[in-house]
Amino acid sequence: MTKSDGARLRTAAAIIDSAATTLAERGEAASMDDIAAAAGIGRATLYRYFPNREELLSAMAAASVRELAARIEEAGLASVPIDEGVARLARAIIGTGNKFVALSADSAKYSATYPDFDARVTEPMRALFHRGIANGSLRADLPADVQLDLFSGLIKGALDSTASGRRGVEETAAAVTSVFLRGARTT
Amino acid sequence: MTKSDGARLRTAAAIIDSAATTLAERGEAASMDDIAAAAGIGRATLYRYFPNREELLSAMAAASVRELAARIEEAGLASVPIDEGVARLARAIIGTGNKFVALSADSAKYSATYPDFDARVTEPMRALFHRGIANGSLRADLPADVQLDLFSGLIKGALDSTASGRRGVEETAAAVTSVFLRGARTT
Amino acid sequence: MTKSDGARLRTAAAIIDSAATTLAERGEAASMDDIAAAAGIGRATLYRYFPNREELLSAMAAASVRELAARIEEAGLASVPIDEGVARLARAIIGTGNKFVALSADSAKYSATYPDFDARVTEPMRALFHRGIANGSLRADLPADVQLDLFSGLIKGALDSTASGRRGVEETAAAVTSVFLRGARTT
Amino acid sequence: MTKSDGARLRTAAAIIDSAATTLAERGEAASMDDIAAAAGIGRATLYRYFPNREELLSAMAAASVRELAARIEEAGLASVPIDEGVARLARAIIGTGNKFVALSADSAKYSATYPDFDARVTEPMRALFHRGIANGSLRADLPADVQLDLFSGLIKGALDSTASGRRGVEETAAAVTSVFLRGARTT
DNA sequence: CAGTAAGCGAGACGGTACGTCGGGTCTTACC
DNA sequence: GGTAAGACCCGACGTACCGTCTCGCTTACTG
Numbered sequence: 084m085t086k087s088d089g090a091r092l093r094t095a096a097a098i099i100d101s102a103a104t105t106l107a108e109r110g111e112a113a114s115m116d117d118i119a120a121a122a123g124i125g126r127a128t129l130y131r132y133f134p135n136r137e138e139l140l141s142a143m144a145a146a147s148v149r150e151l152a153a154r155i156e157e158a159g160l161a162s163v164p165i166d167e168g169v170a171r172l173a174r175a176i177i178g179t180g181n182k183f184v185a186l187s188a189d190s191a192k193y194s195a196t197y198p199d200f201d202a203r204v205t206e207p208m209r210a211l212f213h214r215g216i217a218n219g220s221l222r223a224d225l226p227a228d229v230q231l232d233l234f235s236g237l238i239k240g241a242l243d244s245t246a247s248g249r250r251g252v253e254e255t256a257a258a259v260t261s262v263f264l265r266g267a268r269t270t
Numbered sequence: 271m272t273k274s275d276g277a278r279l280r281t282a283a284a285i286i287d288s289a290a291t292t293l294a295e296r297g298e299a300a301s302m303d304d305i306a307a308a309a310g311i312g313r314a315t316l317y318r319y320f321p322n323r324e325e326l327l328s329a330m331a332a333a334s335v336r337e338l339a340a341r342i343e344e345a346g347l348a349s350v351p352i353d354e355g356v357a358r359l360a361r362a363i364i365g366t367g368n369k370f371v372a373l374s375a376d377s378a379k380y381s382a383t384y385p386d387f388d389a390r391v392t393e394p395m396r397a398l399f400h401r402g403i404a405n406g407s408l409r410a411d412l413p414a415d416v417q418l419d420l421f422s423g424l425i426k427g428a429l430d431s432t433a434s435g436r437r438g439v440e441e442t443a444a445a446v447t448s449v450f451l452r453g454a455r456t457t
Numbered sequence: 458m459t460k461s462d463g464a465r466l467r468t469a470a471a472i473i474d475s476a477a478t479t480l481a482e483r484g485e486a487a488s489m490d491d492i493a494a495a496a497g498i499g500r501a502t503l504y505r506y507f508p509n510r511e512e513l514l515s516a517m518a519a520a521s522v523r524e525l526a527a528r529i530e531e532a533g534l535a536s537v538p539i540d541e542g543v544a545r546l547a548r549a550i551i552g553t554g555n556k557f558v559a560l561s562a563d564s565a566k567y568s569a570t571y572p573d574f575d576a577r578v579t580e581p582m583r584a585l586f587h588r589g590i591a592n593g594s595l596r597a598d599l600p601a602d603v604q605l606d607l608f609s610g611l612i613k614g615a616l617d618s619t620a621s622g623r624r625g626v627e628e629t630a631a632a633v634t635s636v637f638l639r640g641a642r643t644t
Numbered sequence: 645m646t647k648s649d650g651a652r653l654r655t656a657a658a659i660i661d662s663a664a665t666t667l668a669e670r671g672e673a674a675s676m677d678d679i680a681a682a683a684g685i686g687r688a689t690l691y692r693y694f695p696n697r698e699e700l701l702s703a704m705a706a707a708s709v710r711e712l713a714a715r716i717e718e719a720g721l722a723s724v725p726i727d728e729g730v731a732r733l734a735r736a737i738i739g740t741g742n743k744f745v746a747l748s749a750d751s752a753k754y755s756a757t758y759p760d761f762d763a764r765v766t767e768p769m770r771a772l773f774h775r776g777i778a779n780g781s782l783r784a785d786l787p788a789d790v791q792l793d794l795f796s797g798l799i800k801g802a803l804d805s806t807a808s809g810r811r812g813v814e815e816t817a818a819a820v821t822s823v824f825l826r827g828a829r830t831t
Numbered sequence: 832c833a834g835t836a837a838g839c840g841a842g843a844c845g846g847t848a849c850g851t852c853g854g855g856t857c858t859t860a861c862c
Numbered sequence: 863g864g865t866a867a868g869a870c871c872c873g874a875c876g877t878a879c880c881g882t883c884t885c886g887c888t889t890a891c892t893g
Binding site for chain 5 (some may be wrong): 498499500501502505
């Protein structure tokens with residue numbers, strides 16, 4: 084009877100992709116009609132998948148969370164030295180482009196809705212910094228939370244450079260890693 | 271025009287203050303009616319001072335730019351050693367609270383409208399980093415622009431900690447200064 | 458087509474019955490979904506029988522036309538004196554309840570679609586009045602068409618009384634017959 | 645501050661006029677947008693005057709009630725003999741055209757909303773028939789209510805003739821009066 | 832008795848009207 | 863003369879219904 088759940092999910096994903104593109108092009112001003120048209124579906128159908136604009140946006144955020152979480156998980160942060168962990172983290176996050184920025188910009192709004200963000204993104208990062216402080220590689224005078232915020236800030240700042248097309252991903256990640264480690268490592 | 275220009279400017283400033291509060295409380299969703307009501311004036315009057323919502327927002331940004339520029343100017347960055355300059359810069363910016371974040375968040379949008387931002391905020395900072403690189407105190411392998419972005423990012427990240435009420439202004443500025451200088455200074 | 462045409466017709470008739478009830482209860486506002494549910498069938502099936510709402514309504518009208526025509530035919534208007542003809546007509550029409558009202562309400566809309574209405578309902582009535590005028594039993598100063606309209610009006614007015622439950626069919630028909638004959642008969 | 649109530653009422657009346665025309669032309673299918681456009685105003689403004697379609701329609705009905713009531717009142721039914729009263733009533737009602745038909749068609753729907761209809765239209769008519777029965781001019785075997793319904797029916801039937809352009813107002817009213825009085829008068 | 836083609840319920844879809852709301856423009860009556 | 867109140871137009875939002883379509887399932891006819 085019901086469209087197989089798989090098909091529904093695939094359609095929803097296609098809509099999210101299309102919506103992301105449209106919103107990126109037209110900015111926040113894009114109307115639901117525009118988004119639906121860009122996705123090649125009717126406005127009514129769009130509303131059948133996402134009950135309102137807010138839900139659509141947060142579904143897009145959830146997709147970003149998933150991608151980001153996947154990259155962080157495959158980075159295997161827990162099983163490498165701190166230095167290497169920080170380097171991988173920088174590459175993983177910067178590789179997702181501005182999704183990390185978009186997410187942490189209103190993390191307050193979405194973290195309630197998407198516990199995955201905390202569980203699969205924030206936590207592994209915090210754990211890395213905790214481990215670094217515990218084993219003496221990272222400065223003990225800065226709490227892990229603060230180091231997390233500073234590192235996130237560095238990433239976001241670096242992404243501004245990337246966005247301007249001034250530097251590539253590898254180069255950007257290297258700059259972040261280098262500055263953060265020099266700044267936060269002991270000795 | 272009977273009302274002296276001074277009076278008009280003062281009224282506009284009062285509206286901006288009130289609007290800033292309202293927008294911070296209710297978020298971007300606050301309607302022009304809400305803002306006008308919070309300012310104790312009619313919607314029509316609000317429109318007489320600011321022709322549209324966009325102008326109001328950018329007037330708020332301009333006010334932040336002015337405050338920020340004032341703090342940076344009085345920091346006298348050009349006449350102190352790099353280390354001290356960075357420290358003063360961190361204190362100046364963090365002292366303005368989230369205004370710097372709000373501004374650089376959509377600097378793309380406002381920098382066209384508010385050349386002051388570039389001229390009085392960005393440029394002095396860039397000059398500091400240039401001088402640092404030139405006199406050998408700051409790493410030469412990272413362009414001044416990148417150091418600027420990274421420093422800005424650190425500030426923003428640190429402000430997230432401040433916002434959560436975890437740390438005070440001085441402490442936050444000290445953390446930023448310490449990490450940035452260790453990370454970007456030579457040797 | 459496997460299902461015998463007879464069966465199809467019977468199903469259609471059942472749907473019409475059910476739809477008539479539903480529409481009477483819920484008024485014109487009843488949705489096609491409501492009607493289908495009331496008929497115990499799916500909406501798709503309803504559309505298989507009637508291509509759109511308009512067709513369903515006009516099929517209901519056609520059914521009313523058929524019932525009304527049958528009653529009028531079995532009244533044998535042509536073979537009885539005018540007085541008796543008018544009396545039988547009143548009983549026949551009032552016996553069908555509000556169907557006559559519904560039909561003549563938008564006879565303009567349906568008479569094109571349902572020539573039966575004119576041929577099998579209007580015409581026999583008109584013929585009766587024509588015969589009455591011709592043989593001197595009915596007033597010659599009122600054209601048959603006008604007498605037809607007036608008689609129809611009386612019926613409808615009387616049905617309002619019946620609808621309110623104030624009077625039975627026989628009594629109502631008697632009132633109509635009595636007033637009309639006194640009013641339209643010669644001498 | 646507020647648009648003077650008079651002005652508002654006048655605007656509302658203009659909208660009703662325009663809406664009546666549009667609805668008559670395009671039928672019940674006319675959208676609120678069509679109606680607003682025909683009235684030369686925006687859809688939002690239309691909704692400011694009438695909260696929804698139903699209210700607009702019933703305001704149109706109310707206007708008809710007022711016109712009808714005015715005509716009936718100026719007919720002075722209570723101060724003339726029954727015969728003359730019936731004749732005046734017929735002329736008054738037929739003079740309003742189909743408004744009476746539209747109103748009594750769904751009097752059930754509107755009589756709750758517009759008590760004026762009962763008080764200023766139905767009651768004077770009923771009173772006339774009551775007086776006729778009481779003073780022996782009208783048949784006692786038909787209750788006043790029934791006579792009211794029959795008379796209304798005659799009017800509506802006659803209006804069908806008028807609508808077809810077959811007869812003028814005076815002539816139509818004369819036919820109704822003549823048939824009704826012959827049919828319902830004593831002797 | 833098994834295969835098959837029909838009719839069916841369920842429901843997704845595009846489209847359109849409804850009623851609501853906020854933005855921006857304008858007029859009108861006050862102070 | 864500037865201000866507050868608010869009427870107005872426009873366009874987006876979210877909802878509901880219409881008419882179309884496609885899916886599996888059932889059922890009843892056929893080989």
